[in-house]
Amino acid sequence: MSAASCCLLAEDQFLCSICLDVFTNPVSTPCGHNFCKNCITEHWNSKVHCDCPNCKKVFDRRPELQVNTFISEMAAQFRQSAQQEASSSSSDQQAAKPGEVSCDVCTGTKLKALKFCLVCLASYCETHLEPHLTLSGLKRHQLINPVENLEGRMCTKHDKLLELFCKTDQVCVCMLCAISDHKTHDVVPLKEENEGKKAELGKTEAEIKQMIQKRQLNIQELKRSVKLRQRDVDREIAHGVQVFTALKEFVERVQAEFIKTIKEKQRTTEKQAENLIEALKQEISELKKRRSEIEQLLHSEDHLQLLRNFSSLNIAPPIKDWTEVSVCPPSYEGTLVRAAAQLEEMFSKKTKNLFEAELKRVQQYAVDVTLDPDIPHPCLFLSDDIKWVRDKDDDYYDYYEEVSLPDNSKQFDACCCVLGEQSFSSGRFYYEVQVKGKTDWYLGVARESVNRKGQISLTPQDGYWTICLRNENVYGALADPLVRLSLKSKPEKVGVFVDCEEGLVSFYDVDTAALIHSFTGCSFTEKTLPILPSWF
Structure with missing residues (x-):
């Protein structure tokens, strides 16, 4: 039979209902159902009585099984066709990376698993997941996101899947636990308990959402407060800079006036000294002139000229007495004190203004105080x-x-x-x-x-x-x-x-x-x- 004619048959006709995969060495039971030879053998080995997994018919003795060559040939052709389709579609799928769950069915490159079947206990990639999405018998299986640690979903005591929840002990249990250790307890399916827990989590989520919203409002309020505080800081800094700038300018002005006063006194003293020096130089010039005339007469041989000029040159010239000549140093007493007094007056005025502004600012927090009648002393x-x-x-x-x-x-x-x-x-x-x-x-x-x-x-x-x-x-x-x-x-x-x-x-x-x-x-x-x- 060709692959084309094989494809005309339903896909579930080539799948073993035990392993849910394409037949391997298919055999037929007396009741007419087909299984992989190894699958049905293991199934009967675990049972006391041999029965059909599909129709539950019990056989008095274990049937002798022969490989159905017709179904085997069809299954082989279907497997080949499916592998060709899988290889063409797997090129568009991603291989499983380290840390990701891989498909349990892929024989070559392990592709990334999309779902995990809680019934088959296997992970499937997109290609091998197809039967669970299309076949009526597999659609009833519960699929979840891929799980890496399957052992965590198994009962450590019975090695069975944890399918139930004991509300009494608040633990997940398997079917065997439910009929043994938790026989008298309130046991419900995981799905039922999950819905209840989801309802509780929904309430918790709503409460947390409200808490988040409240805290977001608190954050907004804090940001607004910080922003307002920053305005206050900027205003306070600007006012402080203005005050200190005015004080600095005033100090510099008083300092300049102080230096100017000292220098003016120094210049007055220097002027007095310059006038005295000029007067002394003038007298020195006059004296040098008289001395020159006297020297000429002393060296003259003209007796008549000496006698005629003697009386005028022998008289002392009209000069001052420079014995106590000096310049009185300027007095700086009180100059610095007066400058400091100006500063003190200015600082006092500015300080008073600042205190007045400060007092007005704190007075805006005024409260009406009444007395506690239970506190005073009896007197x-x-x-x-x-x-x-x-x-x-x-x-x-x-x-x-x-x-x-x-x-x-x-x-x-x-x-x-x-x-x-x-x-x-x-x-x-x-x-x-x-x-x-x-x-x-x-x-x-x-x-x-x-x-x-x-x-x-x-x-x-x-x-x-x-x-x-x-x-x-x-x-x-x-x-x-x-x-x-x-x-x-x-x-x-x-x-x-x-x-x-x-x-x-x-x-x-x-x-x-x-x-x-x-x-x-x-x-x-x-x-x-x-x-x-x-x-x-």
């Missing part, structure tokens, strides 16, 4: 609007000594101190306190967790950043030891500014816009509260 009295507090009368002190304090962890028991009700853990805030006419006070900020019992040290080490006035005229920043502050004037209103991110606490004299003191490098790892004088 303090809060107003109804909890905006101010003062000491109670002396009668209360007598009463207070006789009673015990209530158990309140937020309350100060020894220090007459009051904290603001508002707390801040990030950002910036600013508030002002009237201190006019007060002789002793302290104010600032404190951590929420500060110790409020017994004697308290209002220092940064204990969570307080405060300044104070003691004994009417001693200003200081409360640290260990106390930092004395030298102020030009007594502040009547103090502004407190806190930048939690920068770790900065600054105090300002609001009326003069002067910086009183700054704590830097502060650690605000928790909420921060304003701390106010008891008379606020």
